[in-house]
Amino acid sequence: MFKKYLLFTLFCLCLGASAQGWTADTFIALSYHEVEDEVPPSEALGRTVVSLANLKAQFAWLKQNGYRVVSVQDLVDAQAGRKHLPDQAVLLTFDDGYADFYRKVFPLLKQYHYPALIALVDSWLDVPPGGKVPYGEEEPWARSDFLGWDQVREVVRSGLVEVASHSHDSHHGLIGNPQGNTQPALTTRRYDAASGRYENDAEYNQRIQGDLRRSADTLRQRTGQRPRVVAWPYGEYNQALLDAARDAGMPITLGLADGRNTLADLPAVKRLLVAENPDIDGFAQMMTRLRADRPLRVAHVDIDYLYDPDPAQTEHNLGLLLDRLRTMHANTVFLQAYADPDGDGNAEALYFPNRHLPVRADLFNRVAWQIKTRVRAKVYAWMPVLAFRVARPEDWFVHEWKDGQPRLSSHVYKRLSPFQPEARQLIGEIYEDLAKHANFAGLLFHDDALLSDYEDVGPAGLADLRQVRGLPQDFAALHASPDTRMRWAQHKTAALDAFTQALAERARRYRPTLKTARNLYALPLLKPYSEEWFAQSYAAALADYDYVAVEAMPFMEEADNPDAWLTELVLKAALYPDGLRKTVFELQSVDWRNHSDIPMDVFLKQMRRVQELGAVHLGYYPDNPFRDQPRAQDLEAVFALPPAP
Known part of the structure; x- marks a missing residue:
């Protein structure tokens, strides 16, 4: 179940790359798995399978439409500058080493003279005849369902097929959290329930390095050729794996993500996963559109609502959430990873193991994984x-100018200074620990990333100004003119954006494909000059993040006319080239002025209004699974999208 569920979940989640025109030395990679004679529609759902008839039609379509199937050697030669890739280049890959590759795919490759790559789990091929292959968590598969070494050697001798590693024995899940979730072995820190501890860095690195070295050695011994490619099980990888693969002589690796590749992508190639037996129309759409960005339907969820000191109650609460998300068809969840019981926006503890703050409960990975695999939504x-x-010295924190001198900021957010080197390191380590211990698709940066027109005048902030040409280091001079105030604000905006990008890069060491979103107040969009007051710029955020989550909350802003306010907000975003394409409009489901739920007729009217105005991505905050607020069945009408192609 783990293997099938995860691969299909990846298929549902691989909807991130926009279609672009072909450019020189680019290519598309396709990932196939099972090929069967017949695939009834009822048996295609949730499976990475294609029928033989549809595979034949797809090969014919590639040829008829000018696609040129290339080999790994073609990619290597182009990277070395010895040749160029042909226009519309395609790399064909087949994972897992099914026996049907020899019986059904290999004859087609010979007919079309198409090169291909097969990715093998070598420990499966060493299972003796009549034995069972431990494939996923369901009943083991028969050994006869997989290739034999003689067949592998025969296809390699043809010159059309190259063998890649699919790991030695890591195409399975292992326990990745205290709740017992099994997660991809190569990217998961093993959790030992008996000791209550996670695998440390040294143990993890020893395990993955040993697996890849053994796989490379076995494939060389069995086929006479040392592999130079790894296809990552479930498409999941991290920087440690890329390093281990390179050290084992396999510098080219293959993931599972949508999009076109350049030669610079060879260390981590994106592959379109061919799943659910697409007919020729579906295949053509996939090839031409590359599963271009789909609208986001976002539920913004507090784990604080789910957490209970009684783990059984927490699990019950999680079940309520999962049912709601499925009912409303949310495809994205902004999920709280920090604990904020008093609701002031500050992280008092975290929901994942880390080096610097208390762990309220090791819960984020559990909730994120359940949402990913049960709801098939991105987290x-x-x-x-x-x-x-x-608990750190005062000079680590943001200071404001008050009563003629710098003082600790009185803002409700008690923020570490983005200019303080030790503070930056501490926050970076928290983000690393998050990515190391949890499986998720993106980061949403909270709206605490702001500095007022009186901040930051602490020691670190003033020291930073010494490096900035044209800006004084004296507060009175900084505030002396509108021009100086705005230039100071723009400098702080750029510093905050750069810091979040640095945090994302630290997380990408463990989750290389993660996307970024930034929470912004509405005012920087409605009145760009307000950047002076917040050090937030909508235009800069559009350039720096995959998505900008604007707080489209007219009641919070005490708008006299909420409909007119929302209209202005969406129309202002539409003035920017990427405004509607990259903005998530987050509506409020609670009126915090009187702590009452927004009536559903009002909530849905607002959702439909922003849609009518051209909004692409919709979301809301907060989600309350206990009061069914907003009502999931009602929300389905605006959240449900057509099936993915």
Whole structure:
């Protein structure tokens, strides 16, 4: 179940790359798995399978439409500058080493003279005849379902097929959290329930390095050729794996993500997963559109609502959430990864193991994994940028100018200074620990990433100004003119954006494909000059993040006419080239002025209004699974999207 569920989940989640025109030395990679004679529609759902008839039609379509199937050697030669890739280049790959590759695919490759790559789990091929292959968590598969070594050697001798590693024995799940979830072995830190501890870095690195070295050695011994490619099980990888693969002589690796590749992508090639037996129309659409960005339907969820000191109650609460998300057809969840019981926006503890703050409960990975596999939605870890309540010296924190001198900021967000080197390191380590211990698709940076027109005048902030040409280091001079105030604000905006990008890069060491979103107040969109007051710029955020999550909350903003306010907000976003394409409009489901639920007729009217105005991505905050607020069945009408192609 683990293997099938995860691969299909990846298929549903691989909807991130926009279609672009072909450019020189680019290519598309396709990932096939099972090929069967007949695939009834009822048996295609949730499976990475294609029928033989549809595979034949797809090969014919590639030829008829000018696609040129290339080999790994073609990619290597082009990378070395010895040749160029042909226009519309395609790499064919087949994972897992099914016996049907020899019986059904290999004859087609010879007919079309198409090169291909097969990715093998070598320990499966060493299972003796009549034995069972431990494939996923369901009943083991028969040994006869997989290739034999003689067949592998025969296809390699043809010159059309190259063998890649699919790991030695890591195409399975292992326990990745205290709740017992099995997660991809190569990217998961093993959790030992008996000791209550996770695998440390040294243990993890020893395990993955040993697996890849053994796989490379076995494939060389069995086929006479040392593999130079790894296809990552479930498409999941991290920087440690890329390094281990390179050290084992396999510098080219293959993931599972949508999009076109350049030669610079060879260390981590994106592959379109061919699943659910697409007919020729579906295949053509996939090839031409590359599963271009789909609209986001976002539920913004507090784990604080789910957590209970009784683990059984927490699991019950999680079940309520999962049922709601499925009913409303949310495809994205902004999920709180920090604990904020008093609701002031500061991280008092975290929901994942880390080096610097208490762990309220090791819960984020559990909830994120259940959402990914049960709801098939992408999870963004919602995290503060600066507001971590850690016991550190005062000069680590943001200071404001008050009563003629610098003082600790009185803002509700007690923020570490983005200019303080030790504070930056501490926050970076928190983000690393998050990515190391949890499986998620993106980061949502909280709206605590702001600095007012009186901040940051602490020691670190003033020291930073010494490096900035044209800006004084004296507060009175900084505030002396509108021009100086705005230039100071723009400098702080750029510093905050750069810091979040640095945090994302630290997380990408463990989750290389993660996307980024940034929470912004509405005012920087409605009135760009307000950047002076917040150090937030909508235009800069559009350039720096995959998505901008604007707080489209007219009641919070005490708008006299909420409909007119929302209309202005969406129309202002539409003035920017990427405004509607990259903005998530997050509506409020609670009126915090009187702590009452927004009536569903009002909530749905607002959702439909922003849609009518051209909004692409919709979301809301907060989600309350206990009061069914907003009502999931009603929300389905605006959240449900047509089936993915």
